[in-house]
Amino acid sequence: MRILLYALSVSVVVILAFWAYGEGYETRATERDVARLERTIGARHQELSMLRAEWAYLNRPDRLQELAEMNFETLGLIPLAPDHFALADQVGYPPPAPLALPTPPASPQVWAEGEALEQKIGDVIVMTYRFGADAKPRVISPPTLADDGEQLP
């Protein structure tokens, strides 16, 4: 009986020792993992702050102003002035679609008409959403680009 007890306790000690060692190794592995993750997070934070600085640099008012001037033909941006404020009923919403006429089914022809439509309309500046949606994407002649594709002011 006593021998059995001894054997049992010795084996329990051995098992516990194995378990404790196992836990120890696992802890150290986890610690290494955590440290690695923290380093990664730190590096990402560093990249993020770098990107933020770059974003702020690219959005600096001087550069935006020069870009707006360079692209004035396409964008037509001018500084905000008091007469740019308007009332809601002064906004040119698209005219309501005629109710009586059945709307023609959307066909690929509508898309093909895009260019013809544009020619037909000619000089009239149409600002309805329909024209914008139907028209073929226009190629806006881009200003000169730098080597990396950035518009340099």
Place this chain on the structure above:
Amino acid sequence: MIRRRRARVLATDPFVPVNPTVPRPQTTVVVPRENPEKVRSRAERRLKFTTVCFVLGFAVIGLKMGTIAATDAREPATGGLAGADIVSARADITDREGRVLATNVTATALYAQPRLMINPLTAAEGLAQIFPDMEVEVWQKRFTSGSKFYWLKGNISPEQQQAVHDLGEPGLLFGQREMRVYPNGQLAGHILGGARYGQQDVRAAEIKGVAGVEAEFDDYLSDPAREGAPLRLSIDVSVQTAMERVLASGMRLMSAKGAAGVLMDVNTGEIVSMASLPDFDPNSRPAPPTEGTPGDSPLFNRAVQGVYELGSVFKILTIAQSLELGLTNSGTIIDTSGPLRQGRFSIRDFDDYGDRLSVTDVIVKSSNIGTARIALEIGAERQQSFLKSLGLFESTPVELAEAPGAHPLVPARWPDISTMTISYGHGISVSPLHLATAYASVLNGGTRVQPTLLAREGPVEPGPRIVSSRVSAEARNMLRQVVTRGTASLAEVEGYQIGGKTGTADKPSPAGGYYDDKTISTFAGVFPAQDPKYVIVVTLDEPSIEAAGQLRRTAGWTAVPIASELVRRVAPLLGLRPDFDPGVDTFGEYLTQTAAQR
């Protein structure tokens, strides 16, 4: 032959009882029994002692377990130099919308350890090719002098780093550090100030603020407990840009030496924009000037550090006080026949405005004589305490490292002539920021504001009352009339009812006396006048412009057009909707708007 043993003769019968000759010792020792009570108490003592030992032992264990359970678990030494929480040593600075004004980027420093060098002479030659400002002979001498360590460059580009790598010299090493960057360049340079390296090491370098907000909040920005939370200023980048552009073009147009502008929220004292020209780029802050007057250096912040006699813009303060004291009302007729003599001085007006003017017309026509007479009614003591309550006697509490050094110049004695001249802004020198604070305090309904560069969180409690809200409305109405029919007629912007006052003061010459041909021209105003939102102050240093056939230096021709253009550009950016209704210019509107606000 067999010998017989002689039979042993037994002496005596062993069983014969022998009478002992010596009496046996009696063994009956009487052991004295101990007192059972004593034994008991001793045992009890021992038991108690043992119990106490055990209790103490378990208590110690229990306490230890308790403390272990109560304390926070801490990771045993994880993470290296670049942890997750501490990103950069110094927090960002942003504008009120969160747009970055100052941030850090990683940079590389180059240093040399000549002992590790294989060929110091070729290394110096290679370095001189990469960095044109390094001289070959100097560095060859240094590398061979036996010194152990040299800083070569504080901050090099990746291309330069690659080129140094390509030299293949093990004695040239790179250090990581952070660099303070102001992505907007010159924008708000005077407010931000600039930074430099403090203590440096090959692994990191400490960034220290040199001037402006960077120096004022040096500890705050580098406090690790704040975990890099940005410092939010009250500046608005787009408004600041417009302000600097308009001021710069105006300064060129008026051929002025310098310009300053302050735009302040009239109720909270937040400085939405503050500019001083000429300015500088905080990324490469110039060295302080060694010659010439420091006031002409680009480092000098005219809006905060520059104290000037600002002239007639002070008149509205005098008038507001006399209205508040009940000495006059807006229609009271003042004797303005001149010149007004006081001792050996005589006070004149710019033009002869007739013998009598109403108080409103004293402001509209900007009569020195009328204002001086009103000031004499007020008296020196009351005038002093009023100006003091507006903060014009001490440096501004704005959060800039330079601000505490900018003391207004106030006369030590205050005779009647001082009372009279100070009533129209001569004999007292304050900064444009002082003036903006005073205007905001008088015109916002009459409560004192404290100028600040930090964005306020939540609503601001109104400060102590300076003048009643009715007096404030009357003062605004007078300033509005200055624009509609007075000296600042060029300030009119359709939709934003600007009210303001011009001020032209001759510059004091260092030799004593005043220059004839050098002025400080100021416009200080509020818009919209019936419902005040912002106070604007524009100051030009030595402006002059050829207009309407003659050379003009007065503020009405120089500072006022700039201020008007400024409001035209800035007010829409601030989200102020123009109001083209002519009804808003009636005095009733001034009173109702103020009443609605309070």
